[in-house]
Amino acid sequence: MPWTKIKSDVNEPNYYLESDENIRRLSYSEAIREAMDQALELDQRVFIMGQGVDDPGAMFGTTLNLHKKYGSQRVFDTPLAENALTGIATGAAIGGMRPVYFHNRPDFLFLAMDQLVNHASKWYYMFGGAVNVPIVLWACIGRGWGSAAQHSQALQGLFMHIPGLKLIMPSTCYDAKGLMLSAIADNNPVLIIEHRLNFRHKGFVPETPYRVPIGKGIIRKQGKDITFVAISHMVTEAYKAAEELSKEGIEAEVIDLRTLRPLDEEIILRSVSKTGRLLIADCGWKTGGITAEISALVAEKGFEFLKAPIRRVACQDVPTPSGYTLEEAFYVGSNDILNAAREILQIR
């Protein structure tokens, strides 16, 4: 199945450096693996758990052979018991450890919602700050090759609604490493949602450990005509669309939110204050998803800047179909962004 062997031979868009051929490039999975390796090295409290973290697949390579280096006490396979294991991770965190619990797909988190939402995300508040829960949950969105309804859900729209839970969706190799290291260092529960398509990329990744701040977005491309807000692999898609528009003399500003909660409201509002036009792109469902919140934020706090309706580009509001002809209709990409942008800008 092609989706099990994503080749990371495409360079991500060149956001960081103009034309340096000598930069250190890692694949997306190597970037995360390096973060894990360094976290395990630097902090004895860190450990990795998850179904298959010590197997040859190693979560898309992100945990490859770390059990050999750090031992099977610190990098271990788990039973398929997502609810209890999330609670066990939570308990371990309360007891002073820093678990990182890997899941292949967010779909399986539905089994863990009670421990994640009712417990981990509330513990600090519920006890008036007496106990905090430094856990990281990681899951990678499936897509394509008939992954279908139960293996391809992009659930950031749900998790963005949960107080007490930080929510991260990186789009570059640099951030995948830096945000993972920040998440592990954070004293709160953090959920990282990755996207399989990001794993095609190679990108600039410094070797030394570094942290990318949680809660801060970044502008991937400056622009004055329209603002694109996106996350994860939709940033790449938005960037592609923006480059396309550039050719026509239209400058879209592309914001990579990186964190959905806490949300970087300022970066969005500042951009919209300049462009007056907003398009939000997500790889999850539209209704009640992250595009809704970002739109509502601007309709509430940036209304005066708006020159046109806010458009949302997101997946169809149906369970993911398996057939490829239907997948084509279900998923959105740079073309949809382009079309919606043209509508907002009223070109053609």
Place this chain on the structure above:
Amino acid sequence: MPWTKIKSDVNEPNYYLESDENIRRLSYSEAIREAMDQALELDQRVFIMGQGVDDPGAMFGTTLNLHKKYGSQRVFDTPLAENALTGIATGAAIGGMRPVYFHNRPDFLFLAMDQLVNHASKWYYMFGGAVNVPIVLWACIGRGWGSAAQHSQALQGLFMHIPGLKLIMPSTCYDAKGLMLSAIADNNPVLIIEHRLNFRHKGFVPETPYRVPIGKGIIRKQGKDITFVAISHMVTEAYKAAEELSKEGIEAEVIDLRTLRPLDEEIILRSVSKTGRLLIADCGWKTGGITAEISALVAEKGFEFLKAPIRRVACQDVPTPSGYTLEEAFYVGSNDILNAAREILQIR
């Protein structure tokens, strides 16, 4: 604990009839109980399950003594095993039954998310229409008296995001009965979220079985100056605020959505096209909640009508605190609606 003995001695706002003293009034719980009684009577496939549905508390009285009338095979207590029991209800529905599964509080649905979201809500689509799942889940939001973080969550914001799941939140006794009967007759999974504060009310309820259409909102008060969109007990709060504004010569239109999914977009857009101003009131968290989706809908499809920023009145984005001084700060009501409306209208 006062909240265990909600007295239903307050009449709900008089939406239906001008001044008829002779109408039949039932309490909110009697209205639901009547729906259940009639559904059990009329359709052998219907059954009731849930923790305590056959006990003296009987889910706020909504299932009182029905096990005596219909037998313990059709009205039965369940183990505290919310995930499997939701799957069992789903299986029973697939096998031709029409289960209604009652929960005290939506908080416990976090244990049932896998079966509810990954299974029941996807089954019809995933099998190309071969099998449908006519189940009703019912849960009642807690509030006050220190219910706290794990016993007071208003989770409509989450469930509105799920394709394949219908989501109902009634606000009147009439609708509580009529929507329950519609939900049971519906061929899809339906989640009904009630609110404890609704149970204080008595209201007009015809005796014969009737259905209120799923997916249709209703205008509770006509107005031209501002639109209030609300659900469940926030409709009562919005109505109160509207009456207050009325005294000042400002006419707010109050929309009771009744159903959140499918959403009655038309009733919202039509109203905003008239008033140009929108306030959305919810008893759940603000970020990523239902107010976000409704705002985004209007910013996308009704932008040209808008004369002012869209305001959202919803709970603070924190786990619910237990202390009453903090509960006061956490929850919102007619005063908050009034203040936000005044801001939108720029009065005072």
Place this chain on the structure above:
Amino acid sequence: MTMNLKKYPHKLLVKLYFDMLRINKVQLHIESLYHLDEMKTPIHLSIGQEAIAVGVCANLRQNDYISSSHRGHGHYLAKGGDLKRLIAELYCRETGCSKGRGGSMHLVDTSVGHMGSSSIVGGGIPIGTGLGLATQMKAEDRVSVIFFSDGAADEGALYESINFAILKKLPVIFVYENNQFAVCSHVSARQAGEIIFHKTPHDAMPSQAVNGNSVMDVYEATKQAVMRARQKSGPSFIECKTYRVRGHAGAGSDEKLGYRTAEEIREWEAKCPVRAFSEILLRDGVLNETEIQIMEETIDCEIDEAFRFAQRSPLPKPEDVTKYLFCD
């Protein structure tokens, strides 16, 4: 296997063999074409586990229910699911059993009591239990069989479902296909020992472990369980010990991954339940080589036809993507 086959009707023995052979051949054919990337769906082959699907389903009637998983080709076929529609589903066609919406992990054929399989591990267990509940409430004469493997046995849903099935004396049979692996993870890395449900009191839920590679052993164990269910005496639990000889997903062996030894795979391949049974049948003169040859050819023909049907079938139209969201 030293069992005496004499007591069984000839027709049954032939059917058991035929069904196993057919499931085996269908999967080998899928496997052989998978590299063409025309079946754009993940596949999870149950090669080596044919005896379980067949031994169980041979005891079932058309209107009995089964609940299955991501590894469900065998269950689907053993229960009588339509082969053409299975292959069409793998080819993502509108003529697939799930109309190209489900793919290989989501098979359905309601006409034979296959009400849909879940690819959430353990997800089908409560649903199969609920099918038993419906049966009981409607006072129907049906049995509900739940197929699940060792990964699913890690999940609390199993404990919850078994408790409920015993509590309500549901006509449910829990068929634990212990193939020892969940992806690359051996059951011993996830479970504390023998599954505890073998310790359930016999009158509440009889439980036994059988050789999952012996179709007759599976058949016999299921027979008792089905009888118990039809007598409304409650659920049963059967562990079928077996082995997943292929990789977790996709085509071919995963030997090179190194998480298990090549010898171990070989050892279990040698226990192939189809071949093992054919040897007995030949030995005991139930079938002869020619008869088997004819069976093979019949099946090959059917398979070819099914693939042709699938490949020529129309694809779902993109504009139908929102169809089947809700049932009217």
Place this chain on the structure above:
Amino acid sequence: MTMNLKKYPHKLLVKLYFDMLRINKVQLHIESLYHLDEMKTPIHLSIGQEAIAVGVCANLRQNDYISSSHRGHGHYLAKGGDLKRLIAELYCRETGCSKGRGGSMHLVDTSVGHMGSSSIVGGGIPIGTGLGLATQMKAEDRVSVIFFSDGAADEGALYESINFAILKKLPVIFVYENNQFAVCSHVSARQAGEIIFHKTPHDAMPSQAVNGNSVMDVYEATKQAVMRARQKSGPSFIECKTYRVRGHAGAGSDEKLGYRTAEEIREWEAKCPVRAFSEILLRDGVLNETEIQIMEETIDCEIDEAFRFAQRSPLPKPEDVTKYLFCD
């Protein structure tokens, strides 16, 4: 109880009795004032279950962990939680153990290893298991005790947690407080029979049922379990059979509800573990009436002081509602 108390240190016996009496009296006092509606929090009294909290915790050190539930006053106090801060929490004060954010169902006192209780039934079980995992990973000398009742035993989280605890040989003790009810629902309406974990192989997880109304029985069973945990030999399971004599929530009896007989309640009230133990202690001359009288007075004083402390404490400020969302 015909046990020989001679082998126990006097100090231990006095402590056991004192702690039970104190928990009993604190709860009676809460109950007596609850109608004033000043404690604006749901309460779940563990009157009649004092022997379990005390018999277990008497074996624990300050740094051992416990995990508790909505019915957690007894566990909190037995583990050494601060009484003043408990009562202040019931009064929703800033000085409460959870700063008025948690209420009666969410108690915490990290200084004595009480890391927070969950009001999601069964929710504390995985967390307590995880505390055991942390202990093991950090190579600390701690035990993690998980208190849960029959409602929680319905949940799959218990199965999943026990499996993991055995798999990893965690220093965890599962204390199953079987008080026979979840709200109004008797355990027999929810469970298929005796809990299956008694059938776990002894070397994996010793399991036993004891009289939960006998503090010495609970003490002895826990002692073995604690020893096993400290020796890093793995988890233990103890069922303490008892009864919830009060209503599920709030103050007073719920006799009038009629879901159980008044006689049954009387019967179990007669088995009050505090009185039962006092009779033995008096009989065996471990304590005399005067000494008990003094204990009672000491406790009454402490309780009065705690309530005064609570009532006079400041309330959380509304503007602090968003405080403690995230930890820096």
